[in-house]
Amino acid sequence: MNGIICIDKAQDITSFGVCSRLRRLFGEKKVGHAGTLDPMATGVLPVLIGGATRFLDYLPDEDKGYTAVFELGKTTDTLDITGNVLSQSEVTVTAEDVIAAGESFKGKISQLPPMYSAVSVGGERLYNLARKGVEVERKPREIEIKSLEIKPLEENLYQLSVLCSKGTYVRTLIDDIGKKLGCGAVMTALRRDFACGFSLSDCRNLSDLQAMAEQGEELENLLLPVDKALSAYAAVNVSDAQASRFKNGGALDLQRLKNKALQSGSLYRVYSPEGEFLGLGKACENELKVEKLYIKR
Secondary structure, X not given: OEEEEEEEEOOOOOHHHHHHHHHHHHOOOXXXXXXXXXXXXXXXXXXXXXXXXXXXXXXXXXOEEEEEEEEXXXXXXXXXXXXXXXXXXXXXXXXXXXXXXXXOOOEEEEEOOOOOOOOEEOOEEHHHHHHOOOOOOOOOXXXXXXXXXXXXXXXXXXXXXXXXXXXXXXXXXXXHHHHHHOOOEEEEEEEEEEEOXXXXXXXXXXXXXXXXXXXXXXXXXXXXXXXXXXXXXXXXXXXXXXXXXXXXXXXXXXXXXXXXXXXXXXXXXXEOOOOOEEEEEEEEOOXXXXXXXXXXX
C-alpha cells in the first residue's frame, strides 16, 4: 500500500493520534504525518501511508497557510488559551492599532520557538521540559511572513490569516503582536488551511473514513500518489533501459537523458516512458544518481 491521504484534523487529537487511527483503518504499520499540528489546532494534515513514508524527509519546505483567532489583554504560559493565565491587562488599543502592529511583522523576521513546542534541545522535547517547570535557552529562527491580514471579530477578539514559511509558530506571532501592543494577546483557535501543496478541499475527516471502513469500502482507493506531494521537484523522463537501470540503483549519464540541462545538486522526479514514478534522483556532476527509490508495496 502506497500513497498520501490528507486529513482535516479535528480538535483535541494529536497528530500522532491521527496516525494511530489510520494504522488501524488501513491495516498498515508504516504511517507518518507531514508537519505536527497542536491538539487544539484543526485543518490540513498530510499523512503518508506504506511505501510513501520513504519520502517524508523529501517533502519540499513549502509555505503554510493558517487562520487563527486571538484575544487581546491576556497571556498564558503556552501562548494559547489552553495554558495557565500569566497576565490580564486592560485593552485600550484600537482595531487600527492591532492591524498596524500585525503589518510590522511581514517579511523575514526572527522568532523564538515557544517552550511548549516539539523542538528538541539536548535530546529532549521542549514541551517535556516546560511541563517540568524548566525553561531553557532557545535560539531564534529566521522565518518569513509572506502575507498577513487581521480582521476584528468582536470586543478584543481578532482573526488572523497568514501565509508563512515552514517552522513558523502562529501562537508566537500572536504573542509578539500582543507584546508590541503592550496589552498581551493569546491564541484561542487555529486552523491550517494549506500545507505541502494540499488545501482543505483535498482533506477527509477521520469519522467519515471510519464509517466507510465499517461499510466495507476500500480506503486504499482514496490514497493520492506520493509524487503529488513532490511536484516542487522538476520531472525527468527516461527510456525503458534507463528506467531499468535506475530501479536497480544505477546512476544515469546526464548526456544520455532527454532533459540534459539538469542543475548539479538538485533533486528530480524520475518517470518511466509509461509515466510510472520511479523515485527521486540527484544530479551530481555528469550523473543522475538514485536519491530515493519508490518501492511499491
